[in-house]
Amino acid sequence: MMAPFFKYDLFGDEFSLIVAVLIGFAFGFFLERAGFGSARKLTAQFYLTDLAVFKVMFTAIVTAMLGAFYLSWMGFLDLSLVYLSTTYLAPQLLGGVLLGFGFVVGGYCPGTSVVGMATGRVDALVYGAGLIAGIFAFGEAYPYMEGFVYSTDMGAITLPQLFGVPYGLVMLVIVLIALLGFWAAPSIERYFGNRLTEEV
Amino acid sequence: MSQSRPPSKWNWILAAVALVLAAVSVGGDPYRGHVVTLNTKELGMIVDAEVDHVTAEELADRLIQGQTAQRILDLREPIAYAEYHIPTAENVVLGDLVDYPLYRNEQIVLYSGGGIHSAQAWFLLRAQGFQGVYMLLGGLDAWKDEVLFPSLPTEAGPEEIAEFERLVQVSQFFGGSPRHGSGEEFVATPMQMPTVEPASQVPVAKKKKKRKEGC
Numbered sequence: 001m002m003a004p005f006f007k008y009d010l011f012g013d014e015f016s017l018i019v020a021v022l023i024g025f026a027f028g029f030f031l032e033r034a035g036f037g038s039a040r041k042l043t044a045q046f047y048l049t050d051l052a053v054f055k056v057m058f059t060a061i062v063t064a065m066l067g068a069f070y071l072s073w074m075g076f077l078d079l080s081l082v083y084l085s086t087t088y089l090a091p092q093l094l095g096g097v098l099l100g101f102g103f104v105v106g107g108y109c110p111g112t113s114v115v116g117m118a119t120g121r122v123d124a125l126v127y128g129a130g131l132i133a134g135i136f137a138f139g140e141a142y143p144y145m146e147g148f149v150y151s152t153d154m155g156a157i158t159l160p161q162l163f164g165v166p167y168g169l170v171m172l173v174i175v176l177i178a179l180l181g182f183w184a185a186p187s188i189e190r191y192f193g194n195r196l197t198e199e200v
Numbered sequence: 201m202s203q204s205r206p207p208s209k210w211n212w213i214l215a216a217v218a219l220v221l222a223a224v225s226v227g228g229d230p231y232r233g234h235v236v237t238l239n240t241k242e243l244g245m246i247v248d249a250e251v252d253h254v255t256a257e258e259l260a261d262r263l264i265q266g267q268t269a270q271r272i273l274d275l276r277e278p279i280a281y282a283e284y285h286i287p288t289a290e291n292v293v294l295g296d297l298v299d300y301p302l303y304r305n306e307q308i309v310l311y312s313g314g315g316i317h318s319a320q321a322w323f324l325l326r327a328q329g330f331q332g333v334y335m336l337l338g339g340l341d342a343w344k345d346e347v348l349f350p351s352l353p354t355e356a357g358p359e360e361i362a363e364f365e366r367l368v369q370v371s372q373f374f375g376g377s378p379r380h381g382s383g384e385e386f387v388a389t390p391m392q393m394p395t396v397e398p399a400s401q402v403p404v405a406k407k408k409k410k411r412k413e414g415c
Contacts (some may be wrong), residue, residue: 064216069230070221072227073230078329114246142205164271166227167225167228167229168225168228168229169227171225172222172223172226175219175221175222179219182211182215
């Protein structure tokens with residue numbers, strides 16, 4: 001049996017929706033368990049007083065990356081069938097800055113705001129309202145910026161292709177970055193945590 | 201508000217596992233290479249069911265209707281391609297085909313001069329896991345006979361004449377010229393191939409935006 005199951009027609013559209021819902025619940029559950037339903041925990045990442053976001057995200061990245069690599073190496077997964085979204089460099093850079101800005105101000109990113117809402121947090125509810133308002137604003141303004149949204153099209157490019165280095169080497173570098181981050185996290189948290197309490 | 205506790209034994213073990221797995225894979229490439237496994241039974245059934253090809257007329261109809269969703273690949277030599285090719289066709293020689301940028305959810309129509317190269321290409325692409333691959337039945341020869349230069353048999357019934365009227369329009373759309381009368385006339389007036397891209401009303405297909413996936 002080969003993955004991706006949907007692309008190999010092992011199940012159809014209806015079943016894939018059920019799978020999506022289950023994965024969505026699992027995603028939300030683990031975000032909540034990691035403490036990401038709390039805006040305090042999330043914004044602490046930006047002040048470097050709590051690197052939980054970094055640690056959780058990089059754990060997920062490293063696990064998924066190594067998993068996908070070895071599964072396809074062993075022939076259980078056809079990675080060329082896995083969808084890669086297109087890179088539009090300039091609009092995505094600007095979008096990333098905007099999202100980061102909204103993250104610090106609002107205390108959530110879109111996914112975690114839903115987790116916050118599910119646990120009954122009022123600030124997450126307000127964030128959700130802003131999210132929907134933002135979607136409408138973007139939709140209305142879309143005709144004026146369509147050209148920009150699709151500019152600097154680099155195609156569905158991956159880091160190994162971009163830098164022209166072996167896939168495995170990129171993986172090793174990312175694992176090293178993650179492990180270095182995990183190792184340094186306690187000291188970073190202590191340093192910035194103390195600085196913040198001194199100021200207060 | 202320091203949250204981190206000192207790393208436990210398990211943290212070290214998991215970190216070591218990640219590091220070892222990453223180190224072992226250096227230089228590796230997870231994308232499937234040129235070695236594939238084939239389901240010969242399935243391929244045989246597809247060929248048997250005759251769902252592996254389109255006829256020249258079907259392809260002409262699609263192009264006239266402005267259907268640009270399919271990719272048409274011309275497998276002949278670049279020189280032959282430069283002289284004439286079916287509108288919107290892209291030139292790929294067989295050796296480059298396996299690395300040619302194609303999406304697996306695309307409809308791909310293959311043609312060559314006769315049909316041998318397109319049959320070989322069909323096999324290669326099916327082997328690579330492409331599902332929507334079709335050969336142009338009879339290749340460019342059939343395209344010439346049926347679409348560009350259709351001929352009316354000397355003793356044609358009214359139905360055949362009515363059908364021929366339609367073919368004349370199709371032929372003219374692609375810049376061809378229909379032939380009347382007997383076989384001798386064919387020789388007398390050699391077929392003039394239309395210039396490249398005769399059907400200017402068919403815009404060269406820009407790749408359509410793919411269905412959005414992901415978040």
